[in-house]
Amino acid sequence: MIASPFTDQGLLRDGHLEIRLHGRGGQGGVTCAKILAALFARTGHSVQAFGDYAGERSGAPVRAYMRASDTEVDNRNKIYTPDHLLVLDPTLLGDDIVGGLKTGGTLLINTPDAPEQVALRFPGYRVATVDATAIARRHGIGSRSVVIVNTTLAGAFARAVDLPLDALAATYDSLGLRSNLPAAKEAWTAVRMAEPLAGDVARAGAVAGPPSVIALTDHTVGAPTGLKTGSWRTQAPKYAEHLAPCNAWCPAGNDVVGFVQALAQKGEAAAAAILDATTPLAGVCGRVCPAPCMDGCNRREYDGAVHIRGLERWIADHRPKLTAVPAPAANPKHVAVVGGGPAGLAAAHTLAKLGHKATLFDAETAPGGVLRTGIPGYRLPRDVLDREVEAILGLGVELKANTALSKKDLEELPQRFDGVVLATGLQRLTGLEVPGANLPGIEQGIAFLKRVNSGEPAKLTGHVVVLGGGNTAMDCARSALRAGASRVTVAYRRAREDMPAIAEEVHEAEDEGIVFAFWQAPVGFSGTGRVQGITLAKVEAGPPDESGRRRPVVTSQHELLACDAVLLALGQGRDLSLLPEGWSLETGRISCNGAALPIFAAGDVATGDGTVTHAIGDGRRAAQRLLNALGEAVTIFERPDRSAAVPVTDIRLDHFTRSEPAAPILESATTRAHHSGEVSRGLASLSEAHRCMSCGHCTQCDTCLVYCPEGIIRRKDGSYAVDYSFCKGCGICVSECPRKAMEMSAQ
Numbered sequence: 001m002i003a004s005p006f007t008d009q010g011l012l013r014d015g016h017l018e019i020r021l022h023g024r025g026g027q028g029g030v031t032c033a034k035i036l037a038a039l040f041a042r043t044g045h046s047v048q049a050f051g052d053y054a055g056e057r058s059g060a061p062v063r064a065y066m067r068a069s070d071t072e073v074d075n076r077n078k079i080y081t082p083d084h085l086l087v088l089d090p091t092l093l094g095d096d097i098v099g100g101l102k103t104g105g106t107l108l109i110n111t112p113d114a115p116e117q118v119a120l121r122f123p124g125y126r127v128a129t130v131d132a133t134a135i136a137r138r139h140g141i142g143s144r145s146v147v148i149v150n151t152t153l154a155g156a157f158a159r160a161v162d163l164p165l166d167a168l169a170a171t172y173d174s175l176g177l178r179s180n181l182p183a184a185k186e187a188w189t190a191v192r193m194a195e196p197l198a199g200d201v202a203r204a205g206a207v208a209g210p211p212s213v214i215a216l217t218d219h220t221v222g223a224p225t226g227l228k229t230g231s232w233r234t235q236a237p238k239y240a241e242h243l244a245p246c247n248a249w250c251p252a253g254n255d256v257v258g259f260v261q262a263l264a265q266k267g268e269a270a271a272a273a274i275l276d277a278t279t280p281l282a283g284v285c286g287r288v289c290p291a292p293c294m295d296g297c298n299r300r301e302y303d304g305a306v307h308i309r310g311l312e313r314w315i316a317d318h319r320p321k322l323t324a325v326p327a328p329a330a331n332p333k334h335v336a337v338v339g340g341g342p343a344g345l346a347a348a349h350t351l352a353k354l355g356h357k358a359t360l361f362d363a364e365t366a367p368g369g370v371l372r373t374g375i376p377g378y379r380l381p382r383d384v385l386d387r388e389v390e391a392i393l394g395l396g397v398e399l400k401a402n403t404a405l406s407k408k409d410l411e412e413l414p415q416r417f418d419g420v421v422l423a424t425g426l427q428r429l430t431g432l433e434v435p436g437a438n439l440p441g442i443e444q445g446i447a448f449l450k451r452v453n454s455g456e457p458a459k460l461t462g463h464v465v466v467l468g469g470g471n472t473a474m475d476c477a478r479s480a481l482r483a484g485a486s487r488v489t490v491a492y493r494r495a496r497e498d499m500p501a502i503a504e505e506v507h508e509a510e511d512e513g514i515v516f517a518f519w520q521a522p523v524g525f526s527g528t529g530r531v532q533g534i535t536l537a538k539v540e541a542g543p544p545d546e547s548g549r550r551r552p553v554v555t556s557q558h559e560l561l562a563c564d565a566v567l568l569a570l571g572q573g574r575d576l577s578l579l580p581e582g583w584s585l586e587t588g589r590i591s592c593n594g595a596a597l598p599i600f601a602a603g604d605v606a607t608g609d610g611t612v613t614h615a616i617g618d619g620r621r622a623a624q625r626l627l628n629a630l631g632e633a634v635t636i637f638e639r640p641d642r643s644a645a646v647p648v649t650d651i652r653l654d655h656f657t658r659s660e661p662a663a664p665i666l667e668s669a670t671t672r673a674h675h676s677g678e679v680s681r682g683l684a685s686l687s688e689a690h691r692c693m694s695c696g697h698c699t700q701c702d703t704c705l706v707y708c709p710e711g712i713i714r715r716k717d718g719s720y721a722v723d724y725s726f727c728k729g730c731g732i733c734v735s736e737c738p739r740k741a742m743e744m745s746a747q
């Protein structure tokens with residue numbers, strides 16, 4: 001910090017500081033007082049800022065006041081004997097302007113004159129000058145005719161009272177004034193002060209005379225008035241959380257705004273603790289989630305959604321290891337979870353965290369489901385998955401891998417366990433019934449991916465055609481390239497915008513050289529002993545189907561495409577043939593001949609939603625529903641109503657400086673397509689968390705406190721308290737709140 005020559009007796013005299021500002025209507029004097037209040041609030045002081053109202057017509061002299069204290073400010077009088085004076089307009093510089101200014105107080109004037117020159121008129125005071133008008137004009141603040149000097153002069157004042165520049169920068173950031181910061185910084189450097197003239201200090205005596213304006217009342221500084229104006233109020237402000245769109249849009253039920261703000265304010269451990277309450281797979285979702293939260297982000301319309309997925313990955317990759325094992329529940333249940341994909345893992349995690357015993361059965365050698373057998377390592381490295389699976393098992397979950405349960409096994413489970421969560425995913429693959437579909441060289445994409453992911457031989461050569469437009473198709477195409485194909489074409493029967501695949505996957509595939517053929521449907525395969533060609537029919541857009549997408553209408557226009565292999569990625573369905581005789585699955589619960597069993601289904605087998613985040617939310621919900629059915633009082637997570645989320649129109653965007661969203665660092669397309677290492681290295685830093693506007697959630701930015709014209713909002717116990725005995729219910733605090741974390745309500 002630069003040492004200031006201006007303060008030789010500390011920032012606040014006896015723990016209090018009072019400032020009066022003189023300006024003209026339109027120069028921003030009242031706002032200047034509020035900026036100073038915000039600056040002092042940031043350094044931990046209790047503050048007040050207010051103006052003289054009713055005389056604020058343009059050009060008329062206006063006074064504003066700022067009070068800061070080490071203790072709670074409860075004095076609501078005007079300021080009559082300020083410690084410092086700021087003069088925004090040199091034409092107001094009458095001799096009586098210093099009326100009441102304490103001896104030795106600072107008189108900061110916006111003027112091009114040297115301080116020594118002005119000091120001759122005001123002996124006994126520390127006179128500082130800065131040409132704030134010239135600086136503000138140079139920085140284009142205000143118009144040519146009316147230059148607004150408040151933010152510039154506040155910079156000079158910060159220097160005069162030895163407040164650090166970074167506190168100034170943070171204040172301007174939080175008030176949405178970052179663009180004015182360069183001018184404030186220039187003033188911070190340019191302000192000059194005359195030394196008090198020897199002898200003159202003594203001559204000036206103690207406090208200078210009273211202001212020449214006769215006060216309407218004879219208030220004296222110190223005692224608050226007895227006039228409690230709170231009874232004028234017809235409605236009152238209150239602090240209230242509102243649903244953030246990111247939270248409303250997250251199918252896993254993550255407290256997105258919570259973890260992003262925790263990351264920004266407190267770091268990875270605090271953010272991870274919030275994530276742990278709802279998901280065991282932050283590292284997975286931080287890589288492969290389609291991130292509906294980012295679709296909902298209010299910043300999307302402004303300058304680009306906060307890269308929430310990247311931040312989730314950052315937390316997972318930088319968090320401390322989980323060690324705590326939950327205490328057993330008062331009445332522990334033993335639950336069988338069938339299927340170790342994200343739904344089953346989330347169900348087991350939920351049960352274990354609540355102190356119940358979960359035994360996880362999976363047909364594969366290790367749990368993970370599609371995360372292990374389908375999604376390739378270049379998108380989701382196995383050590384990330386293993387780390388998160390290990391943490392779930394570390395909570396006391398018992399694993400029975402290599403255990404494919406049969407119909408009979410399933411039937412016996414209710415006798416062996418208190419309840420069951422069935423999370424077997426989508427096991428039925430969609431084939432093609434066209435001539436030549438059985439030719440060697442045509443393979444289900446899921447089978448190919450499973451071979452690739454388990455390290456079995458999966459070499460491909462020549463031209464590979466992938467049929468489909470979802471994530472499986474993208475993974476097949478990109479894995480085919482890595483498996484040796486010299487050329488890969490993805491044929492899809494609809495348009496690019498209809499593809500269910502995550503948009504980034506499509507871009508990355510394209511960058512790697514994969515070719516897309518839209519509006520093409522396979523109608524036959526040809527070849528001798530092995531597939532050598534595929535016949536694609538041109539497809540036309542028909543009327544919209546139930547999904548809203550245009551229905552594909554296959555035409556008789558055909559084209560033969562030579563190829564060496566074909567991978568089918570045409571979708572998967574649930575396979576309920578595993579259910580024993582008489583069992584049925586409805587709204588996520590299994591019944592036997594109409595009688596409800598303690599068995600809940602979760603994930604793709606229950607909903608077919610088809611994303612990891614949906615599977616996680618659904619796994620949690622199934623575990624909670626099961627516990628409730630078993631007599632445990634557990635709150636069931638229900639997806640929030642998106643329409644209840646804070647809309648962007650309720651956000652004071654002017655408080656947020658526009659900034660480009662951060663993007664993950666990707667390895668170059670030319671090199672990454674030749675190996676199976678992770679394509680994305682994630683975000684370079686956590687700075688993206690600071691772009692979060694915290695919609696509906698208070699960040700303690702002090703805007704309410706600073707803008708309250710009554711000065712009756714103060715910090716209390718990590719939040720704010722309003723002194724309702726003086727609150728007139730004007731609602732300024734609520735309308736100034738940048739993020740809709742307050743509301744007016746009937747008293």
Ligand code: FAD
Nearest residue numbers: 339341342343363369370374405425471603604610611612
């Ligand atoms: P699954 O992940 O399918 O897990 C089911 C588990 O049940 C498996 O482990 C299986 O072995 C086990 N099982 C089945 N039957 C039995 C039995 N009888 N006995 C014991 N165990 C059994 N979603 C995204 O959000 N982002 C993506 O990038 C993405 N990419 C994908 C890529 C591919 C190739 C595929 C196929 C899907 C992708 N998805 C993606 C979708 C996502 O993976 C699924 O929606 C999600 O995995 C469903 O989770 P689940 O737990 O319901 O089922």
